[in-house]
Amino acid sequence: MPLLRKLLSSWLRMGTYTRLFVPIFALIAVVVCVRYSLLIEAEAADANLRYQLDAQELGDYLNTTLKSGLALPDRAALETALAGALLLNQDASAVRLDYPGGHLEAVRSVKPEPTGPAWFQALHALQPLSRELALSTNATLEMTFEPTLPLNRVWHTVRQQAQISALNVGLIYLLLGLLIYSNKRMLARLARATDRFQAGEHGVRLPLRGTLEARALAATFNNMAQEVQALVGSLQRSQRQLGEQLAQTRSAQAQLLAEKERIEVTLASIGDAVVTTDLAGRILTFNAVAQTLTGLDEAQARGMELHQAFVLANNFGQHSLLKAMAAIYAGGAVVKAGGQSLRHLSGQVRMVEYTAAAIRDSAGRVQGSVLVFRDVSEKRHLIQQMSWQSNHDVLTGLPNRAALSSRFEQELEQARERQQLLAVCLFDLDHFQGINQGLGQAVGDEVLKQVASRLHDFAGQRHYVARLGGDEFVLLLPQMDGRGAVEQAMARLLAALALDYQCDGETVKMSASVGVALYRDGETSADQLLRHADQALYQAKITGRNRYHFFDADLDEQVRTHHNRRTEVRAALRGGEMRLYYQPKLNMRRGRIVGMEALLRWQHPERGVVGPMDFLPFVEHTDLIVDIGEWVLREALRQLQSWRGFDPDWVVSVNIAARHFQRNDFVERLTAILAEFPDVPPYMLELEILESSALSDVGHVRAIMLACQALGISFALDDFGTGYSSMSYLKRLPADVLKVDQSFVRNMLVDRDDRHLVSAVIGLARAFELGVIAEGVETVAHGALLMRLGCDLAQGFGIARPMPSAEVLPWVSAFDTAPVWQAAALLPPIAHQQSDDGAGRAQDGAALAG
Ligand SMILES: Nc1nc2c(ncn2[C@@H]2O[C@H](COP(=O)(O)OP(=O)(O)OP(=O)(O)O)[C@@H](O)[C@H]2O)c(=O)[nH]1
Incomplete structure (x- = not known):
């Protein structure tokens, strides 16, 4: 029994199919x-029966058959x-016959072999038989x-039956197996x-195929999956919604927290004092600034009544505060008050100034109040300072342009009413820029202060002095007795x-120029008077400085013209009407163009191409010259940049005005x-400065030249020979090239002095190991003589006129060194001391040119 139970339990543990x-x-x-x-x-019974019958039949047969044989025998x-x-x-x-005559026996020699297996033989289903027959004759x-x-x-x-059965069983198992396999x-x-x-793959579905049951099962599964999927979908949606709501709630919470923190931090760090109270006027919060301004800490202040902590020094202020707070608790509007004196502990x-307002809940009911106040002592002081500054020049302490303007109107009004003389004097220091540049800004400031002080001392109570800005001052002299008194x-x-001015132990020399405009009578404005003084100042400046000049109505027109011209030139520069023309520079001996001189032209819409001499003089003393130069x-x-590809060895020279060149920056x-x-590359640029401009402050000019040369730029001294420079000056100026002025070159063929000068300049250049170029070469004869004097570089109408940039490359490509230049180059040099003779030979050059 236990074995059966064991078998049963292990059978129950098997899979369905095994079971x-x-x-x-x-x-x-x-x-x-x-x-x-x-x-x-x-089968054995049947075989046995036949076996027995066959034996019986054989016995009967032999009984019959043997009878005759036995009879004989x-x-x-x-x-x-x-x-x-x-x-x-x-x-x-075996068959054995015993008869009276003997015995006979027949035995089967080959016995049949059993075909069945041993176990079958062991069954002994049929037994061997032995039969004995008694025949008739003993x-x-x-x-x-x-x-x-x-x-x-x-x-x-x-065996046959077993095979059939095995086949049947096999087939049954196969079919059963197939069924089971598909299931x-x-x-x-x-x-x-x-x-x-x-x-989580809720979209998964079973294919509807296979047996009926399989299809039914798949359909059931699919239905179930669909329902579950829908269910899960809606669950997920609600979960998402819940999540979103949760996130919103959290973010709102975080915002609220941040807001709260911000408010707290703001209250703590705000520059204003903030105090909040409840409806009874008792203090709830008291920020850091409130503590500083009142001298109470928060713990002391909390619970106090507002007016006990926020104590205003005058009774009226205190009374107004109490009244305002009562109105606020009753739902009143915001109250602002300035100029209050707050008493510190x-x-x-x-x-201080304060603002008080009601704090309301969401329904609008008043819950308390907030009082914001700030210390305005500093502000007041600042306002006073600003008001002073708005009318005064900070450096000198003198009234400034704004203050002058209102005082000017008063003085003018008074002069008009009383018919008195009012002198408007505009001062400008001479070459003040040089003080700044040479001695530094601080010394410049000090000079300005001392100038202001001297003017102020002179003005006293009666006159009025103001600083306009920079190094310009205005002095108003009212009630003057006449022009003589003003002079x-x-x-x-x-x-x-x-x-002399003493600044930091240094003695500074300085003068000033003054432009004076007089008001005698009539309708004129302060602005106009100042303009007139300005024009007079301009005259004082151009007539030598350190002097006064009275406004002259005749000159006015001329100045006005200058002013208009300046305006026109400025507009032309801005409007893109300026052009650069280029004049080729030729190495006459080699027949090679070595560069160009850039020359300024004004492409005037009405007047056509205007040369620089017609407009630069109006602007060369103004900063406009700097804009033009740049x-x-x-x-x-x-x-x-575009010519570089054509010839990288070209050098283009540019003229720089003295005012531009000497600027600090x-x-x-x-x-x-x-x-x-x-x-x-900077070496392609050459700056031409006038010899005369280089003379004004050799030290400064030299420093600038060296700094530019460090950048790779070279220098030519333009119009050389016209500036009367001494050798010592030339020695100090690090120029690379001397440019012989065209006025000498042009006349050298006919004027011996000029020829001497040209020869001297070339000799000077040689002595100082400088390059030399001659301008004003109008004929081959000029060129021939220059080459013989030792100057191979030249420019001038004889080579080419200045031309627009677009014409340069075609001109250079077409340029052909005429045989006359080459012939001239072959002429022997003239020793400098023999230049007189050379002139004679130069005539040969002229003949060649002809
Ligand atoms: N130190 C100092 N320099 C100033 C101040 N305001 C303006 N400047 C300089 O004053 C100089 C005024 O120069 P200008 O009047 O144009 O020229 P200038 O050298 O005096 O030459 P002229 O007036 O033609 O004689 C400029 O270089 C200004 O930079 C200042 O407050 N302090």
Whole structure:
């Protein structure tokens, strides 16, 4: 029993298919055993019956057959009969005849082999037979039978049946197996789909195929999956919504927290004092500034009534505060008050302004109040300071332009009413820029202060002095007795201003120029008077400085013209009407163009091309010349950028005005301009400065030249020979090239002095190892003489006129060194001391040119 239970329990643990197969197999085995034991039994019985009958029949046959042989007795016949008996019955193994004449025996020599297996033989379903027959004539016949053949037949039948059965069973198992396999596959698909579904793939579906059951199962699964998917979808949606709501709530919470924190931090760090109270006026919060301004800390202040902590020094202020707070608690509007004196715990009083407002809940009900106040003592002070500054010049302490303007109106009004003389004197220091540049800004400031002080001392109570800005001052002299008195005053003042200035232990020399405009009567404005004084000042400046000049109505027109011209030139520069023309520079001996001189032209919309002499004089003493110079530099560099590919050895020279060149920031700005054209090497640029401009401050000019040369730029001294420079000056100026002025070159063929001068300049250049170029070469004869004097470089109308940039390259390409130049180059040089003779020979050159 325990074994049976054990078997049952292990069977129950098996899979469905194994569980199904085991009983079927057992059942089939039992059926097969029963069926084949019955079959073997039936077949053996049948075979036994036939076996017995065959033995019986053989006995009967031999009884009959042997009778005649025994009667004779014929031994041979008997033997034949016995042998035939073995042939007739295959089961008979031996036949023995005993008769009175002897005995005979026939034995089967080859016994049949059993075909069945050993176990079958062991069944002994048929036994060997032995029969004895008593024949008539005292003879006995003994027959022996072996059941081998009938048993083989039984085994044959059983085996055949077994094969058929095995085939049947095999087929049944196969079909069953197929059925089970397809079910198993379906279940596996279901299991996979279920797993995927479980893993979150809610869109998974089973294909509707296979057996009816499989399709039904797939449909059921699919329906279920669909419903679950819909369910999960809606669950996820609600979860998402919930999540979003949660996130919103959290973010709102975070915002609220941040807001709260911000408010707290703001309250703590705000520059204003903030106090909040409840409806009874008791303090709830008291920020850091409130604590500083009142001297109370928060713990002390909390719970106090507002007016006990926020104590206003005067009774009226305190009373107004109480009234305002009562109105606010009753729902009143915001109250602002300025100029209140707040008493600190220490007794100190500060100026404050405050704003009080109600704090309301969401329904609009008043919950308390907030009082914001700030210390305005500093602000007041600042306002006072600003008001002073708005009317005064900070450096000198004198009234400024704004203050002057209102005072000027008053003085003018008074002069008009009383018919008195009012003198408007505009002072400008002479070459003040030089003080800044040479001695520094601080010394410049000090000089300005001392000038202001001297003017102020002179002005006293009666007159009025103001600083307009820079180094310009205005002095108003009201109630003057006449032009003579003004002249005397000016002379005295200029003398006072020309006295030495002591700055930081240094003695500074400085003078001033004054422009004076007089108001006698009539309708004129302060602005106009100042303009007139300005024009007079201009005259004082151009007539030598350190002097006064009275406004002259005749000159007014001329100045006005200058002013208009300046305006026009400025507009032309801005409007893009300026052009650069280029004049080629030729190495006459080599017949090669070595560069260009960039020359400024104004492409006037009405007047056509205007030369620089017609407009530069109006602007050369103004900063406009700097703008023009920088435009020229940029334009020349832009042009060089495109010519670089044509000839990288060209040098383009640009004229720089003295005012531009001597500016403090010249090198800095030039560096910046060069940086805008990184493809142009600085050695392609040459700056031409007038010899005369270089003479004004050799030290300064030299420093600028050296700084530019460090950048790679070269220098030419223009119009050389006209500036009367001394050798020592020339020695100090690091020029690269001297440019012989065209006025000498032009006349050198006919004027001996000029020829001497040209020769001297060339000799000077040689002595100082400088390059030399001659301008004004109008004929080949000029060139020939220059080459003979030792100057191979030249420019002038004889080579080419200045031309627009677009014409330069075609001109250079077409330029052909005429044979006359080459012939001239072959002429022998003239020794400098022999230049007189050379002139004669120069005539040969002229002849050649002709
Ligand atoms: N130290 C100092 N310099 C100033 C101040 N305001 C302007 N400047 C300089 O004053 C100079 C005024 O120069 P200008 O009047 O144009 O020229 P200048 O050298 O006096 O030459 P002229 O007037 O033609 O004689 C400029 O260089 C200004 O930079 C200042 O407050 N302090």
